[in-house]
Amino acid sequence: MAHSKERYLFRKKLKELSEMKGQGTELISIYITPGYNVSEVTNKLREEAGQAMNIKSKQTRKNVSAAIERLLHALKNMKKPPENGLAIFSGNIDDKVELFSIEPPEPLNIQTYRCDSQFFLDPLWDMLEAKEAYGLIIVDRREATLALLKGKRIELIKSMGSQVPGKHRAGGQSSVRFERLIEIAAHEWFKKVGDLANKNFEPEEVKGVILGGPGPTKHGFLNADYLSNKTKKKIVATVDTSYTDEFGIRELMQKSGDVMHDLEIIKEKKLLEKFLSEAALGGLAAYGEKEVREALTMGKVDTLLLSEELMWKRVEFKCPQCGAIKEMTVKEHMPLVKCDKDHMNMAPHVEKDFVEELAELAEQMASKIEMISTDTPEGEQFKEGFGGIGALLRFK
Numbered sequence: 001m002a003h004s005k006e007r008y009l010f011r012k013k014l015k016e017l018s019e020m021k022g023q024g025t026e027l028i029s030i031y032i033t034p035g036y037n038v039s040e041v042t043n044k045l046r047e048e049a050g051q052a053m054n055i056k057s058k059q060t061r062k063n064v065s066a067a068i069e070r071l072l073h074a075l076k077n078m079k080k081p082p083e084n085g086l087a088i089f090s091g092n093i094d095d096k097v098e099l100f101s102i103e104p105p106e107p108l109n110i111q112t113y114r115c116d117s118q119f120f121l122d123p124l125w126d127m128l129e130a131k132e133a134y135g136l137i138i139v140d141r142r143e144a145t146l147a148l149l150k151g152k153r154i155e156l157i158k159s160m161g162s163q164v165p166g167k168h169r170a171g172g173q174s175s176v177r178f179e180r181l182i183e184i185a186a187h188e189w190f191k192k193v194g195d196l197a198n199k200n201f202e203p204e205e206v207k208g209v210i211l212g213g214p215g216p217t218k219h220g221f222l223n224a225d226y227l228s229n230k231t232k233k234k235i236v237a238t239v240d241t242s243y244t245d246e247f248g249i250r251e252l253m254q255k256s257g258d259v260m261h262d263l264e265i266i267k268e269k270k271l272l273e274k275f276l277s278e279a280a281l282g283g284l285a286a287y288g289e290k291e292v293r294e295a296l297t298m299g300k301v302d303t304l305l306l307s308e309e310l311m312w313k314r315v316e317f318k319c320p321q322c323g324a325i326k327e328m329t330v331k332e333h334m335p336l337v338k339c340d341k342d343h344m345n346m347a348p349h350v351e352k353d354f355v356e357e358l359a360e361l362a363e364q365m366a367s368k369i370e371m372i373s374t375d376t377p378e379g380e381q382f383k384e385g386f387g388g389i390g391a392l393l394r395f396k
């Protein structure tokens with residue numbers, strides 16, 4: 001739940017940053033990997049400050065220098081970067097030198113300094129795609145490889161070889177015993193693989209598991225009890241691969257990419273189909289800000305549906321004369337709000353992100369929250385036709 005909200009906020013910040021443009025090549029992006037020495041970054045910045053003196057355009061020179069100053073100042077007291085590293089941005093936006101920093105939801109694996117007319121955001125966008133993880137497992141009698149797929153990134157868990165001897169050995173009476181030993185070794189091997197799979201694939205963020213391998217061994221593995229029921233339920237596809245190592249993982253991924261993408265889309269589609277049919281029948285659905293907000297406060301909401309495209313704010317206005325407070329949703333420009341009592345112009349007092357505010361309300365009422373993309377026609381319809389805000393209700 002919180003996951004969905006955080007993802008939204010992260011996405012929103014990236015969207016805002018991506019819309020910012022510099023007058024010239026003057027917007028600076030710095031990525032600091034976890035554990036990296038911050039003083040090396042500041043040294044690099046000082047070096048860049050020296051280089052900046054050679055910039056021909058006076059305006060760009062001034063802006064780049066000012067941005068570097070802001071960054072140096074921001075990093076001055078930092079001993080080490082946050083757990084997942086830090087992405088920090090500075091530049092002149094609408095005649096003001098701004099600074100933004102993002103603690104990424106996953107560890108940064110790129111250390112960079114860039115100066116461009118836009119902020120460099122690709123590594124962060126990639127993380128956003130890593131909404132959910134998929135377990136990848138390849139197994140045969142000789143070798144097994146396990147990995148997690150997060151977005152486009154593969155995290156190898158382990159590749160291991162078995163001690164199971166080959167089946168072919170010259171016969172005689174001892175072959176029966178030998179066969180038996182092989183089977184015991186194989187059992188131990190599959191058990192080891194299964195335990196590792198359960199440990200890594202049972203957690204909730206793993207949305208599906210894809211099993212691969214050459215030949216029929218994978219089916220035997222699946223039909224036996226090496227995998228827990230919890231893991232078994234997550235298996236969404238079984239794929240033939242030629243390899244059992246990391247190449248096999250890539251093969252598995254290529255052959256099942258569509259399956260995984262479809263799964264996320266299908267889940268969202270199902271949710272929206274339910275919402276749309278309930279809404280059409282006047283059943284257990286609510287939509288529009290007012291109605292949904294009301295249903296939320298009354299504890300009627302089972303699942304709150306919010307379009308990822310919502311970029312609104314919830315603003316508290318305050319009257320300078322009598323101190324009266326008015327809360328409003330601001331969709332684009334800040335409106336002129338007058339006090340009901342004395343008609344004074346009220347001033348924005350507290351600003352909150354709209355989705356964040358609504359999500360907090362939902363959390364208090366133990367309602368689930370689902371962010372809806374606009375990747376499907378249903379998602380688009382949800383945004384255009386229902387304003388991107390809706391709910392499935394527990395009761396009416």
Ligand SMILES: [Zn+2]
Pocket residue numbers: 319320321322323324339340341342343344
């Ligand atoms: Zn007033």
